[in-house]
Amino acid sequence: MNKQKILIVEDEAHIAEVLIAYCQNNGYLVEHLSSGKEVISFVEENSVDLILLDLMLPDIDGLEICKKIRKFSQLPIIMITAKGEEIDKLLGLEFGADDYICKPFSPREVMARVKTVLRRVTNNNTELxxxxxxxxxxxxxxxxxxxxxxxxxxxxxxxxxxxxxxxxLENSGRVFSRDEILVYAYSDTLDISDRNIDTHIKNIRKKINQIAEEAEPIRSVYGIGYKFNKL
Structure with a gap:
């Protein structure tokens, strides 16, 4: 059975070292990031089974990272926080955290929470x-x-x-503007051009056509955007 991988996002070195040691001792593979700005790209490019995510990072707020991840993944996230007043928010649908742990914490408690969340996810995946x-x-x-x-x-x-x-696929026949697709596909659109959507559509079409050259499920609607037509 492949080992499950945990991504620890924690900027305090001594806390990170304890979490890494306990995760490894419990049989998990571990990756560690001390900066929040690296998290999204890491998750997009690597296989991870759960994130231990510190709320108070120096560069990006942990809740903001959680929101961005939920735009494209249901990856389990356990927030680590010293701010008790944030607990209700952490468990709210707006942010999508699966659980939380308050500092100071017992490493054994962290492992118990990790195992519980991973077990719940595994059980859910067997009952899709x-x-x-x-x-x-x-x-x-x-x-x-x-x-x-x-x-x-x-x-x-x-x-x-x-x-x-x-x-x-979820909205067959509906026409979407580039801006609508942009908002759906990106958490932060400030530095992204809507022409990026054209590039994504081109790439999707190319990959589909490698399987069926004549297939044209995503069609351009002149002056508006794109829509999906049933083949």
Whole structure:
């Protein structure tokens, strides 16, 4: 059985060292980041089973990181906080944290929480319901696993491409402007051009056409944007 991987995001070195040691002693693989600004790109590019995420990071607030991750992943997140007044927010749907631990904490308590959350996620994944799966026009998408196939063949999509294709599959026939797609696919649109969407659409089409050259599920709507048509 493959070892599960935990990403620890903690800027206080002594706390990070304790968490790393306990996670490793309990049989987990561990990655550590001391900066919040690296988290999103790391999660997008690497396989992680759970994040231990400090609330009070020096560069980006942990809640903001949590919100951004929830735009593209249901990866389990346990927040580590010294601010008791934030607890209600942490467990709210707005931020999407799975659990929280208040400082100072017992490392054994952390491990107990980690095991509980991972067990819950594993059990949920064995009982996937229709809401976690989309089947449309020979596409089959498993949302929790971020996997999609077309005509039975795997589509190797980036996280952004996956989100965009999901938007279309869930809203067949509806026309979306570039701005609407941009807002859906990106947490922060300030430094992103809506022309990035054109590039993503081009890449999705290319990958689909590698499987079926004639397929054209995503169509341009002149002067507006794009829509998904049933094949």
């Amino acid at each position: 319901d229709a809401a976690n799966s989309i089947k449309h026009s020979e596409f089959e998408m498993t949302i929790n696993e971020f996997e999609v196939t077309f005509k039975g063949q795997f589509l190797d999509l980036t996280p952004r491409e996956f989100l965009i294709l999901r938007l279309f």
